[in-house]
Amino acid sequence: MALRGILTLMAVLVLYSVSAFAQTPDNPIRPLKFPEQIESDLSSRRIAIESNFTGEQIVIFGTIENSKQTDFEPGLYDVVVAVRGPRETIVARRKTKVAGIWINTNSLKFGNAPGYYALLSRRELKDVASNTILTAYRLGFDNLGFRPIGKNVAALAADGLKDFKDAVIRIKQREGLYIYDPQGVVFVGRNLFRATINIPANVPVGRYATDVYLLRNGEVLSHRRSDLRISKAGFERFVYAAAFDYPLLYGIIAVIVAISAGLLASAMTRRD
Amino acid sequence: MSSRHPRLGLPARNNKRRSMFEIYLPIAELSVNLLVILGMGGAVGFLSGMFGVGGGFLMTPLLIFSGIPPAVAVATEANQIVASSVSGSLAQWRRGNVDIKMGTVLLIGGIVGAVLGVQLVKVLRQVGQVDLIISLSYVTFLGIIGVLMLIESVRAIRRVRAGGPVSTRRPGQHNWIHGLPLKMRFKHSKLYISALPPLFIGAFVGLLAAIMGVGGGFIMVPAMIYLLRMPTNVVVGTSLFQIIFVTSAVTILHSATNQTVDVILALVLMIGGVIGAQFGARAGQYLKGEQLRALLALMVLGVCLRLLFDLVIQPDELFSIGPALGGH
Numbered sequence: 001m002a003l004r005g006i007l008t009l010m011a012v013l014v015l016y017s018v019s020a021f022a023q024t025p026d027n028p029i030r031p032l033k034f035p036e037q038i039e040s041d042l043s044s045r046r047i048a049i050e051s052n053f054t055g056e057q058i059v060i061f062g063t064i065e066n067s068k069q070t071d072f073e074p075g076l077y078d079v080v081v082a083v084r085g086p087r088e089t090i091v092a093r094r095k096t097k098v099a100g101i102w103i104n105t106n107s108l109k110f111g112n113a114p115g116y117y118a119l120l121s122r123r124e125l126k127d128v129a130s131n132t133i134l135t136a137y138r139l140g141f142d143n144l145g146f147r148p149i150g151k152n153v154a155a156l157a158a159d160g161l162k163d164f165k166d167a168v169i170r171i172k173q174r175e176g177l178y179i180y181d182p183q184g185v186v187f188v189g190r191n192l193f194r195a196t197i198n199i200p201a202n203v204p205v206g207r208y209a210t211d212v213y214l215l216r217n218g219e220v221l222s223h224r225r226s227d228l229r230i231s232k233a234g235f236e237r238f239v240y241a242a243a244f245d246y247p248l249l250y251g252i253i254a255v256i257v258a259i260s261a262g263l264l265a266s267a268m269t270r271r272d
Numbered sequence: 273m274s275s276r277h278p279r280l281g282l283p284a285r286n287n288k289r290r291s292m293f294e295i296y297l298p299i300a301e302l303s304v305n306l307l308v309i310l311g312m313g314g315a316v317g318f319l320s321g322m323f324g325v326g327g328g329f330l331m332t333p334l335l336i337f338s339g340i341p342p343a344v345a346v347a348t349e350a351n352q353i354v355a356s357s358v359s360g361s362l363a364q365w366r367r368g369n370v371d372i373k374m375g376t377v378l379l380i381g382g383i384v385g386a387v388l389g390v391q392l393v394k395v396l397r398q399v400g401q402v403d404l405i406i407s408l409s410y411v412t413f414l415g416i417i418g419v420l421m422l423i424e425s426v427r428a429i430r431r432v433r434a435g436g437p438v439s440t441r442r443p444g445q446h447n448w449i450h451g452l453p454l455k456m457r458f459k460h461s462k463l464y465i466s467a468l469p470p471l472f473i474g475a476f477v478g479l480l481a482a483i484m485g486v487g488g489g490f491i492m493v494p495a496m497i498y499l500l501r502m503p504t505n506v507v508v509g510t511s512l513f514q515i516i517f518v519t520s521a522v523t524i525l526h527s528a529t530n531q532t533v534d535v536i537l538a539l540v541l542m543i544g545g546v547i548g549a550q551f552g553a554r555a556g557q558y559l560k561g562e563q564l565r566a567l568l569a570l571m572v573l574g575v576c577l578r579l580l581f582d583l584v585i586q587p588d589e590l591f592s593i594g595p596a597l598g599g600h
Binding site for chain 1: 292294298301302303351352354355356357358359400401516523524525526527528533535538539542550583584585586587589590591592595596
């Protein structure tokens, strides 16, 4: 089902762009009453984390409608893809040396931080648009939108705050949960583009928004959003849900399983 | 099925190799190689079969070294110890080596200790110090026990080389324990002593079980022999009896309070442990006791030093991040 749906969509998109090209061989600049628009979709809208889950890749693909791009070398348009995971509260901790050992001494809590954030574009983000635009559309690691909360915020100097913020981004990047790839959006032909996004094994579950922005000369012309859902599935989902929804029952079952395993082992190995 | 969506035939940029042995641990929230975890369970099971020790004090650090969050390692290992102590204590039970009354007194103390320990872990997780306290507890106990075992086994080896008999110290008849109130009669152990020392020992071991993910036999067995002066034939069976119930309580309490028990990880460890213990018990019959104990002591000290090293050496990354847990 899904395969057929996606292939049909791809075929329609390709045909559409080919026909648009065929209709206007002598008048490449179309009138402004047909503004550029972006159409896009994902290779999968649901990702299930099962026992063999070691990460996944999804492809975001789409096309620019009413494109005024004439030659095959892309350059007129920028496409920026942002994938944002569910928001979470993160505690960042800093170790200092106390009595010879490294101990967490300072901590800072950040609210509203995306659990996952991938940003892909055709070129460096600073060349795509001004800071004003990037901030308005929350694009880039400078505009993740997370803010420190709690009582020790005031005590931290501005540079201390920056250290913590940088650390969160650095660690999330190392875990593969924050991604910035300025060569991540690839044009295929004039108007067709695709971007491959890595979803690592440690990805937080929940509802994800994938936003695709079409820009020209630093202005956002069009924006398309698709939802992506990442959830634990199968036995893993069952175990995870049981552990958090029925923690007491889960513990009792864990003990019953262990006692049964012990009894089974001693029955199997008893030789006297 | 939804994870098997077509990828449009496009080449994957970062082609991760998928091993059929990779399993995802739902509570630890990471994928591990099934064979590595089975092998670790088997190796520790082999050692515990060979030396007749529980193995929790080796397994928990190994899990931490392999990237399992320390709080998950501790709670999950407690779950595994339930299985290994059930099969161990059944064998002792058949030989009539369990003092149920003494075990029950130790157990009451153990439950109190477990409740305190699990609450302590909860608070430590909230303030971000749980990893440190688990590591420090291990460094302390592994250091003390490793050194004591090494000294004892080296002395034993020397005695054997000198041709003398391997002396077994006979406990004396009276000590300060006998001055305490709340006296109880323990027929099976042929003791008439206060219930307070076993309650206290049980509570201490329960606390260690909750914080370190160990059965605590390495503390309880010497305490029963040297402090309570129990006959050595009932010591192992009685401590295993107590360990079943205390680690069960720790498993349930950690599940209910901290949601840190990973049953999938525990099950893999149980399977590896059972198989390993069988081979270990057979291998142990062909090796000399003193040399085995010296070997185990060196291993314990090795794990201790590794943990100490991780605490003392400046980490590459001074920052760490984690989810905000309730409270504060």
